Amino acid sequence: MKIITTIKEMQQEVRQLKVQQLSIGYVPTMGYLHEGHSALIDEARRHNDKVIISIFVNPLQFGPNEDFDAYPRDIERDERIAKEHGVDFIFYPSVDEMYPHELSVSLSVKDRTDVLCGKSRPGHFDGVVTVLTKLFHIIQPDRAYFGLKDAQQVAVVDGLISDYHFPLELIPVPTVREEDGLAKSSRNVRLSSSEREEAPQIYQTLLHGQELIRAGERNTFQLEERLKEKLANSISGTIDYLEILTYPGLRKPDQIEGKIMIAVAVYYHKVRLIDNLIIDVPRK
């Protein structure tokens, strides 16, 4: 496994892989790897000749009051995990390497950002598509792997790839959870012990929503209100949003039917957690 810190060197390696006609599976990450990341890496390993991951905490996708500086980092641990899972290259550039000067062309996401994290984190998805455009051009993957834990990101990146004809396939990977149901996240280490204890209630609320839908609930507003009440009563954190939307369109449905997503975000003292459940509801 090679660790590469410059764009030039990464491009040289990619060129050699292309000459040999080897397929490239790519997993973009912000590091502090956990089993969610390794599920993406394993999937990439199964279907490609070479696997490249990037580790880059992208300042552009953090708001001024967000946790860019406090975001957990541990490159040595990440190297070990990546190696164990058969990664061929880690692309690990500095902020200066990726953004040596202010960009002269900006990308801005127009659709599906007026809801969920797009609404709570203005500019976040602009930062995501900007860095991914650079990374896709540098790494030129055949397939790129993204976790459904960030389902809105999957929908937005799908739009980027199809609108701008990136010659790659987006592969969504299901959310990996702790034994108690909490979605794995690099940010979980920033929960206090009491917050960590109650945080599985987030997933329990999503499952409860799924049960109510299975029992026949079809009213979007009523279900949102019931779930918000249940969650608010079972955690000390503050609900940022709990919304039911169509997936991947991210529109508010009049009736709960077809492919829908229950999505939630909760603020704790030092961290904001997100989770979701995508459910196929048979049309009546």
Ligand code: AMP
């Ligand atoms: P991050 O390092 O948080 O930017 O995540 C990098 C990639 O890993 C993104 O595509 C995430 O959606 C994905 N990911 C993060 N957590 C999980 C998880 N618990 N299960 C599956 N994928 C995940």
